[in-house]
Structures are given as structure tokens and as C-alpha cells.
Amino acid sequence: xxxxxxxxxxxxxxxxxxxxxxxxxxxxxxxxxxxxxxxxxxxxxxxxxxxxxxxxxxxxxxxxxxxxxxxxxxxxxxxxxxxxxxxxxxxxxxxxxxxxxxxxxxxxxxxxxxxxxx
Numbered sequence: 001x002x003x004x005x006x007x008x009x010x011x012x013x014x015x016x017x018x019x020x021x022x023x024x025x026x027x028x029x030x031x032x033x034x035x036x037x038x039x040x041x042x043x044x045x046x047x048x049x050x051x052x053x054x055x056x057x058x059x060x061x062x063x064x065x066x067x068x069x070x071x072x073x074x075x076x077x078x079x080x081x082x083x084x085x086x087x088x089x090x091x092x093x094x095x096x097x098x099x100x101x102x103x104x105x106x107x108x109x110x111x112x113x114x115x116x117x118x
Contacts, residue, residue: 006110007118014107017100018063021075025055041089051085054078062104072108076101 028034029052038048055078061071079101083094110118 010107010110013103014068015063017103017107018059018071021055021062021100022059025052025059028052029056043085043089047085051078051082062107068111069108072104072111075104076108079104 029049035048039045054074058071058074058078061067062075064071079097083097083101086092086094086097
């Protein structure tokens with residue numbers, strides 16, 4: 001990929017990731033089905049809305065140009081927390097969470113690189 005196309009590719013990755021996480025976290029926060037599925041885990045009720053709202057906040061920050069790096073870091077923390085919760089519950093289907101985390105890291109690394117070094 002040439003240097004000319006890399007910024008566009010990372011911008012597309014940023015918006016795709018931000019919107020997908022925003023949609024999925026809204027579903028996690030507001031869907032009765034998600035609430036029922038989460039209740040079956042036996043975890044305290046407050047964890048679901050806390051994770052969902054943290055994801056929503058992080059996704060919004062990730063989409064705002066001035067706060068993309070901070071939002072990416074927050075996304076990584078929230079997604080890492082979700083991975084730990086999945087592992088503690090015996091769930092090992094975390095591939096999407098890993099891809100999301102790697103994508104947030106890639107966009108954040110690009111955005112935090114000084115323009116002179118790009």
C-alpha cells in the first residue's frame with residue numbers, strides 16, 4: 001500500500017470500527033435479549049450496562065478526530081476487560097474482540113505519529 005492510500009485506509013478502518021462497536025454496544029445496552037443472555041452468566045447486573053456505556057463512550061471518542069487516540073486507548077481497555085470476563089466465564093470466542101483491539105491500536109498508533117514521520 002502506498003503512503004498516499006494508507007491515511008484513507010486507516011480512516012475507513014477508524015470509522016468502520018467505531019460504528020460497528022457503537023452499534024454492537026448499543027445492542028448490548030438496550031436489547032432485552034442481551035440482558036437475558038447476560039443474566040445467565042451469573043455476573044452482577046451492573047457489569048453489563050457499565051461495559052456497554054464504556055464502549056459507547058469510547059467509540060464516540062474514537063470517532064472524533066481530536067480524541068481518536070484517547071478513544072482508541074479506552075476501547076482497548078474496555079475490550080480487554082470484555083476478554084477477561086469471557087475467559088472467566090469459560091467463553092473462548094474472543095476473535096472479534098481481538099480484531100477490534102488490534103484495529104483500535106493500529107488507528108491510534110497512526111494518529112499519534114507526528115505528521116513529519118508519516
